[in-house]
Amino acid sequence: MVGHDPASGPFRLRGARVVGPVDLTHRQLAFGLEFVECRFTDSLDLRGLSAGSLDLGASRLPALVADGLAVEGDVRLAGCRIGGEPGRPVPLGAEARPVRDGVRAPRRVAEASAEAPLRLADARIAGNLVAEELALFSTGPWSCFAPRLRVEGAVQGQSLTATGALYLRDARVGHALGLNGARVGGLDATGLACGRGFYADWGFHTSGQVLLRGATVESVVTFHDATLAGPHAGLVLGRLTTPRLRLDLRGAPEGRIVLRDAHVGALVDDPSAWPRAGNLDIEGLVYKRLGSTSPLDVKGRLGWLALDQEAGVGVFEQLALSYQSSGDERAARTVRHARERHLRRGDRLTGRIWGTVQDVLFGYGYAPRRALLWLLALVAAGSSWFSVRAPAPVGGSGQRAFDPVLYCVDLLVPVVSLGYRSAFDPAGWDKAVAVFLIVSGWLLATAVISGASRALGRV
Template sequence: MLSYDELTQPERELWDAFPEGRLVDLRTGVSEADGPAAGAQWGSERSVRAAVVAALLLGANAERSGVVAALRLAGARITGRLDLSGAEICHTFWFEDCWLEEAVSLYGAATRTIGIANSWVPGIDAGLARIDGALDLRRSTLAGGSLTLINARVAGELILTDARISGPGEWAVLAGGLVMEGGVFGKRLTTQGGLRLPGAHLPKGLFLQGARLENADGVALAAGHVAASTVDCSQGFTAQGTVRLRSARIEDLLTFEGAHLNGDGTALVCIAMHVGDFDFRAATPPSGTVDLRSAHATWCQDSERAWPEEVLLEGFTYGSIRFGETASTEGGAAGEDGTPVGDTMPAGDEVASRLAWIRRNPGYAPQPYEQLAGWYRQIGHDGDARRVLLAKQRHRRRTLHPAGRIWGHLLDATVGYGYRPWLAGVWLIALALLGTLVFGAHSPTPVKPGEGAPFQSFVYTLDLLIPIGGLGQRTAWYWTDSGSQWLAYVLIAAGWVLTTAVVAGVTRTLNRN
């Protein structure tokens, strides 16, 4: 048990100030000398033992009536290990511009608001802690040790604004199972190591605007199965490593507006994620794959140039999708359906841009096309929906065997897979004109001389093109010259092909609608 006589002068000041909650300020007023990075050189006139701090927080100095006891210390060097594991702490404590010699342990503790602001500390372990207030680490540096909040519960806010955390291993922040009642604020947070939040409950949101999370060979942000109202990774947010949001449930907004996602191989994983508003307008295309398989967004806003070369879209559904901006470039390669690929999109052609986006999904997958077509139907753009479904059939055609590809090309050229039935009419008109001109320049031979209607080249051509029924001309005349006879055979074959293609295309359209 510490006695008052054993205390140094700074410790006595703190001891006397504690019952009234007064601030003990050991700073010199010279900014260069007061920076906590230089705290290892501070002398005894600015040193306080961790044991004294612990003794006060555990009730060593009796409280006075009419005032609220609190420990408030600024500009101090705290020597020894501040170990409050399992403690019941009824007082707020606040360190500012302090240098702590060893890591702080709050494992399993129950405490009120904790503030370690603009300070230097080797690490903080608050696993299983119950903090009935806020945990404020703004502008502090955790050097060589992680911030651990595994299965902790915080009634107020977790404030990491402008903090710097460099963990000893892969993770700088370990907060799996964290339960927050307030928000997590990490604006301009910088970490050497990942931020790990699997299964965390963040009803007031996670705010990482301008943060920089560095774990280049691993995961920068692990928030799988997190439940949050908002996840804000905008305003220059940078992830040097993969961002994982697998099976996350985000009620309101998930935004990467102005973000930089630099994961190696896979930049963003959102498998089975459910989100209200999904804003993917990154500042630059991610360096790796974006995985949206089986994810759902009520509303999605993106940018044409925000997507990487590979986007996994199978099972991705959305209630609404819009471009937040429209880019315009000229030239570029075109796909099989004539629409540009990659980032070379014509200005104002949203459908072409969306089709290029779908083609970033490796291989052929029908669901992304069906989802996009369903969205266009929902907003009344049936023509755009048909265009998407036609592009789907053209993409599918590449996966078929040679006979299937030949039939597919035929369906495409004649009726556009049923999504352009007017093409059959164009072919019929062209062939009818050809037959009328050729047959009109020659004289056929009647099958039965002196019987039947006189020869009419136009009616005769229609009779050849229409495979069902008859107009009486085809069976009444025949040709002696081989050229006209072969044209007749070609028109008969074309009539069957066009009829079959029209029936197949219309059947496909009716089945889809």
């Protein structure tokens, strides 16, 4: 390598067996390095190296330490095998501790003591990071340790295999990050910034948590056809910001799906991929549109909300706003009706009773036709009663002819008087029926006014 002419292109070594450690730390090379299909008996130390490009395609080595690496072109690790014989996989999240908001997630790793067969902490790559069919074998929790990695191009990790997890906290990727078909022990990409899409789909498989907390992805985050296998596998996407999120997994996960405080333009999922009740966290989730790969009506969406057993009433209002923005006012009213039912569950006994009355009579203001049906039913029942049991006129004058329908309407409507209520004096059971109609009228009017004011106040 000494005396290599940069004009002749990269320094190439193919099919070689390299015995002993290779130390290129802090070297400044004006050309690229190609160690293709080589076998290294010891680790390759590239810390602080500056080079035009780096190609380790199909090579095998115990470890690649490249913290602070600076490459002007591509870094190619396609088909490479890094690490010794794989130990027992350690799923990310298996030893996690509870943190704020009840989200189980690992804390920030102490970088000085972190061990991984591939280290790219603070590395800078002006081109692409090509890691297709890369195999990473580790005995600890991390297979790749690359905090603050900077890649101006794309990260191509299709069909990547890692017995441990990938650590990409605060990484910056100019284009897409692709993990299609990858099999990993987890991923911690907290604080990731991606200029295009994040693709963990088409056979992506993880046995541990996938963390995208506080990540910003400018195009799409997709887990289409992904598998979250095992009790520790889940998605922690709190505070994620992206225009589109796909969660139509291959099957329902055993672990949690956390979308707390995420901001999503469009959210697409599938009921068959929903977690079990109690394993969904959507508190504070903001979205403009919901979609599903399977037919799903508003009742189904309410079932989705119910999976978050600790969610507040805000999740109902967010769903109602989504339906309202799409022009489905009926679905929005249905959701707000369910919101009132959910809200009343925490009231005292008297509040729950009054809430039940409002729900039955008027649907909390979101079922106005129900009040009319109750009114017509009461008028019909009262008219049937008084048509055969006409009350005696007051004072026996009989100046006003008795009309059972108008008499019942006058009893039921508490505000306007038609003169029939004061003109006739029922007795016995007739008086009890009249009092029942008067009380029902006041109850109905009070519920209508209360529900209508509540509904109009949220418009």
